Amino acid sequence: MSLKPFKSIGIGVAFSPNLKANLYESARLSVFLGAKLFLIHVGDASAEKLNQLDDILKSFKSEGLDYEVVFKTGDPVEVILSISEEKKIDLLILGALQRERFLKYYVGSIARKITRRAKCSILLLIKPAVERIPCQHIVVNGLKDPKTEQTITTAFYFATKLKTEKLTIVEEIKEDQVTVKVEDDKSLRMANIMKERIKLRENSRINEIISHIPEAYTQDKTIKLQAIFGKQGYSIGHYAQISRADLLVMNAPSKMTFWDRLFPHDIEHILTELPTDVLILQ
Structure with a gap:
């Protein structure tokens, strides 16, 4: 086995309430594994979005985090899969959802489709956190x-x-x-x-x-x-x-x-x- 099986990590980025937790989890893992992080946003590019991402990740720059933001419009599943192949991503991070009234998590329809079709490894997170657990x-x-x-x-x-x-x-x-x-x-x-x-x-x-x-x-x-x-x-x-x-x-x-x-x-x-x-x- 390669001593470094994960050289690049990807995560789909939506500007949702979970944004900071998702970015922290992916940035931490990228630093631990010494991998480059690709932030994939399905949508148009803007200076405001870039500034928001840079602001959240600034504390990881001193730890050597190397990251790139990729913007592309289109169907979320197709965009994330195509960028993953284009950037040769080794590990793709996807979020899971909690069912209402139940402490059970499941993979939503978009993430499930990506999981079935992705040619890279997948990490499904059920509870991303800002503070490391x-x-x-x-x-x-x-x-x-x-x-x-x-x-x-x-x-x-x-x-x-x-x-x-x-x-x-x-x-x-x-x-x-x-x-x-x-x-x-x-x-x-x-x-x-x-x-x-x-x-x-x-x-x-x-x-x-x-x-x-x-x-x-x-x-x-x-x-x-x-x-x-x-x-x-x-x-x-x-x-x-x-x-x-x-x-x-x-x-x-x-x-x-x-x-x-x-x-x-x-x-x-x-x-x-x-x-x-x-x-x-x-």
Whole structure:
């Protein structure tokens, strides 16, 4: 893996009540990752807008923030996607929405369309804040997939840059892998033995992945392996919620793989009910 997987970060900028919080979150992350920040505004350029953005971000200039404002009129989805490709953005930050009367967040229609079509990684934020809230616990999928080693390595890279000390790698295991039908005590014991064997096999696979990650990323971190038998997507989302994770890291769906069949069930579930901030890696 490249020692610097995120060289450029993009965020769609609307002059809304959340403007300052969104800019602070994206600027902080850009400084932590040493990335250039692109502020994408769907609309006409004006000196007033530029001055407002410069005024909000002036405190980050002393920290070495490098940013560029891009103005373009048109359909928000098409504008953000085209600018992301044109500027070779590696990570696009999108905001999520809170449902009325519920402490649940979901991805709005524009952000959902961008998430499905973007060729870069996506960071979904549920509660952007002006004051930094430390990222203390990252949950990352350990799904058996060609992308997973890269995803886990990137999660450790993120943890190092954000000074996160705890990472949990969740291995979601389909219930149908346990082929014993439980009908009595004997079959229950056999099913439990089979589950333990599957857990040992999965843990061995994840430990092999961790052994390939540079020690600079893994040292001084509490690493937990968590095997869960259940529905993919739902299980890891639920775990991230109950473990109060600050960030959930997932593989992006890949065309021409079994992810195509899973896409409506796992990533879509996460998008419908975000358990926390979510990083979807290409």
